Amino acid sequence: MSLKHGLIGLLAREGPQTGYQLTKAFDRSVNFVWHAVHGQIYPELARLVEAGFIRQTGTGPRGSKRYEATPEGVAELRRWITDVEPTRGTRSETLLRTFFVYLVDPDAAEAFFRREAEEYRRELAVLEGFAAERVTKPSERASALTVDSGVRVLKARIKWAESAADEASGW
Amino acid sequence: MSLKHGLIGLLAREGPQTGYQLTKAFDRSVNFVWHAVHGQIYPELARLVEAGFIRQTGTGPRGSKRYEATPEGVAELRRWITDVEPTRGTRSETLLRTFFVYLVDPDAAEAFFRREAEEYRRELAVLEGFAAERVTKPSERASALTVDSGVRVLKARIKWAESAADEASGW
């Protein structure tokens, strides 16, 4: 359901592209908010053409196919953003482990939380790189908001992981 | 992969239970970090018995089946917590919508972010109810850490959503 909108959106945002380029573009941008790989992308593109939300505009070198978003596709994307309630329902492996972390010894628990904190700091460094980029276009203002969310949430998670590590070390 | 550990963990944590009770227990506790429904739980319990990670201890009224975690199951859970790197890879419908939110008009964008903030506040209220409960057992100290993570992250998200709404209203 969401991959569909991610693909229409990338075509609307960055202009006509091949499936291969979309796969790369996913890796670079949307990937931080919605991960997808080519094994899922190619079949979905075929379904989107079928549904009329995107259109193949031609073929390029090495049998590549160029797609663009149709007005119907962009309309569907707008409708999805404003009218469809996002699916909630957290699934966090880290928090599931945390829920049962009392089963391991304090040293292992502390190490687990320190590793989490490190990982979050690595991710934060990447996002702060994005945040330093200059923002001009409307689409960049929108993606800057997703980066800002990531930065705020990661900072909260880092503080949490360090405080959890401190607590677990005393168990 | 994770549902498996969630089920072993609940049996280890709360003692022998039926599939039905596990489904209810999931709804009340783990559900906030890992959502699952009975259609997924019953087949998984059968697989866990097969694998030797849990054991059926007897039958109760109305054909119910009671399970308990085996030592092998608890060992597997410990191994998973300390030795297996958590799968990262965010999937947030809210952030995917945010990435493309420049396509809708400023009023709709602002409304979208205000609704998000409201939803987060509702979730925060639930978690703060949990946070007010008294903590004594080790398992409760662990679950208090998951609640603390939720509280910190939700507060960050609320601030983000309000600031995004303010910004979008000026577009």
Add this chain to the structure above:
DNA sequence: TGACTCATGTAAGAAGTTACATGATTCT
């Protein structure tokens, strides 16, 4: 020519959702 990147596709399987189906027990 051999290695690498570009480019698309499918197949098998795991994981997750939703709905259907059934029967036992309890409560009013």
Add this chain to the structure above:
DNA sequence: AGAATCATGTAACTTCTTACATGAGTCA
């Protein structure tokens, strides 16, 4: 007796992951 809850299961379907398969163009 009828409604509600307890209790388990499966079937159909969608989504996602991983791996296999293949071929075209580029560059050293």
